[in-house]
Amino acid sequence: MSGLLPDSSNPVEYIQHHLVNLSIGEGFWAIHLDTLFISWLLGGAIIYAGYRVGRDLSLERPSGMQNILEAVLEFVDDLVRSVLGRGHTMIGTLAMTAFLWVLLMNLMDMIPVDLIPWLVGLFGADHFRAVPTADPQAPLGMALLVFVLMLYYNIRIKGFYQYMMEFLTHPFGIWLFPINFVMKLIEEIAKPLSLGLRLFGNLFAGELGFLLVALLPFWVQPVPGTIWLLFHLLVVVLQAFIFMVLTVMYLALAHMGHEEH
Amino acid sequence: MNLTLFGQLASFALFSYLVYRFLWDPITNMLEERRKRVADGLAAAERGQREQELAEKHAREVLLEAKEQANEIIANAQRRADEIVEGAKDDARIEGERIVSAARSEVDQQINLAREGLRREVVALAIEGAEQVLKRKIDAKTNSEALEKLAAQL
Numbered sequence: 001m002s003g004l005l006p007d008s009s010n011p012v013e014y015i016q017h018h019l020v021n022l023s024i025g026e027g028f029w030a031i032h033l034d035t036l037f038i039s040w041l042l043g044g045a046i047i048y049a050g051y052r053v054g055r056d057l058s059l060e061r062p063s064g065m066q067n068i069l070e071a072v073l074e075f076v077d078d079l080v081r082s083v084l085g086r087g088h089t090m091i092g093t094l095a096m097t098a099f100l101w102v103l104l105m106n107l108m109d110m111i112p113v114d115l116i117p118w119l120v121g122l123f124g125a126d127h128f129r130a131v132p133t134a135d136p137q138a139p140l141g142m143a144l145l146v147f148v149l150m151l152y153y154n155i156r157i158k159g160f161y162q163y164m165m166e167f168l169t170h171p172f173g174i175w176l177f178p179i180n181f182v183m184k185l186i187e188e189i190a191k192p193l194s195l196g197l198r199l200f201g202n203l204f205a206g207e208l209g210f211l212l213v214a215l216l217p218f219w220v221q222p223v224p225g226t227i228w229l230l231f232h233l234l235v236v237v238l239q240a241f242i243f244m245v246l247t248v249m250y251l252a253l254a255h256m257g258h259e260e261h
Numbered sequence: 262m263n264l265t266l267f268g269q270l271a272s273f274a275l276f277s278y279l280v281y282r283f284l285w286d287p288i289t290n291m292l293e294e295r296r297k298r299v300a301d302g303l304a305a306a307e308r309g310q311r312e313q314e315l316a317e318k319h320a321r322e323v324l325l326e327a328k329e330q331a332n333e334i335i336a337n338a339q340r341r342a343d344e345i346v347e348g349a350k351d352d353a354r355i356e357g358e359r360i361v362s363a364a365r366s367e368v369d370q371q372i373n374l375a376r377e378g379l380r381r382e383v384v385a386l387a388i389e390g391a392e393q394v395l396k397r398k399i400d401a402k403t404n405s406e407a408l409e410k411l412a413a414q415l
Contacts, residue, residue, distance in 0.1 A: 025264065032265040039269065043276040047283065054283040057291045059298065066288075073288050089289075093281040101276060132269075140262070141269025148270075 011215050018113065018211055020127045021135060022120075032129075032137055034120075039132040042104040046097075072096055079245065083252040091251045094149070095244045098142065103240035105132045106203060109232060113210045134203040136196070139243075143196030146247050150191065153254035195246050202239045206232045384412040 021032040053066045062070060076096045080088050108131045116130040132138040154163045167184045168177040209232065213225045388408060 021265075023265075028263050030263040030265065031268065032263075035265055036268050036272070039272060043272060047276060047279045050280055050284040054287045057287055059291060059295050069284060070288055070292070073285065074292070077289075089281065089285065093285045094277050096285065097273070097277040097280040100280075101273070135265070137263065137265035138269045141266040142273045144266065145270045145273045 014215060015208070015211050017127065018117070018129070018207075021129050022125050022127045032135055034128045034130065035132045035135045035138050038108060038130060039101070039105055039138060042108075042132075043101055046100050046104065072099065076244065076248070079248050080252065083248055084255060088252075088255075090149075091248055094146070094251070095248045098247050099240055099244035102133060102139075102142075102199065102243045103237065105138070106236035106240055108132070109134070109203060109206050109210070109236060110229065113207065113214050131203055131207055133199055133239075134207045136200045136204075139199040139203075140192075140196035142243075143192035146195060146250055147192035150188075150250050150254045153251060157255050191250050195243065195250070199239050199243050202235055206235060380412070380415050383415060384408075387411075387415075 022034040023030045023032045025031050049065060050069065053063070053069055057066060073092070073096055076092050076099065077087060080092050080095065084091070111130060113130075117125075117128040120128045129135055158166070167181050168174060170180055170184055172180050206228075209228045210225075213221055213228055216224065
């Protein structure tokens, strides 16, 4: 047992140990098994619940889970409509999935930091990070999909020429096109980066907070642990919400010319 | 940045598709149907209310008409009764008058009869008196014509 978990009497080692993923492969080819496993587990739970609910929807007497999913869907749909002026299946679905999935992944942070690593440690895994969104790969991966779709819609809706003109003429007019190009490039790349890194940063900080609390003597832990838990519960829900809203905003903006926004 | 990122990207896309397949599409359709059904229900309720209002209005009209008819009937009956009473009064008066006049004529007749009888008796008495007075001078048979004239003058 003592070999599986580091001694909390050595704080640096303890924290560093918790920040290493269970992975196979090296460098670019590394795969974080823990991140993928947990996110698939939670995604699978959403799909399973969604399948159960969607299979027999009740028009007159919606069940509890149907009510929740309906409320989330209508909320996301209203948001899309208020930003874009009309409904959009692709944006709505993506935002709804992002909200539910990110929320569940964030909520993994509410499980005691040492519980899951200890459990999988029994099966011989030496590292395990249970919160996928505290691993930059997960939120950035999701943000990258949003970015790819942004590019796709920008080019599909505005046409490649029009989109390039935005790069060259926005915001200073055509004569300063090199500056325009660089600024627009930074603006576009900053979108997915900020989207992913905001989520990652918040969840990473949350995890770190729990790790620090876990380093305290056990009789001190309840008070700061509870305070941090309550505070972090807010952050967890808020970040899932923000991720969803920004997904909608970025994809909706890709549908509008820059004279519209 | 490693393969995990792309794994997550693909997972996001896949889960989004499944959410679309199992949740977004069916729920959106269901919500649309529910909206339609609620709208239909409200329209039906409004229609029902309007029909009820019409029926109430119709009922009020019928009631008013019935009242008017009843009043008319009552007025007619009153008038008819008045007429009957009036007619009966007239009949009674006429009948009374008739009876009175019949009685009167009867009386007149009796009077005339009595007068006639009296006259005859007076004539007879006069003749008898005259006979007594003119016993021998006047022949009853020859002077009967003159006597008849006398009797008629009486």
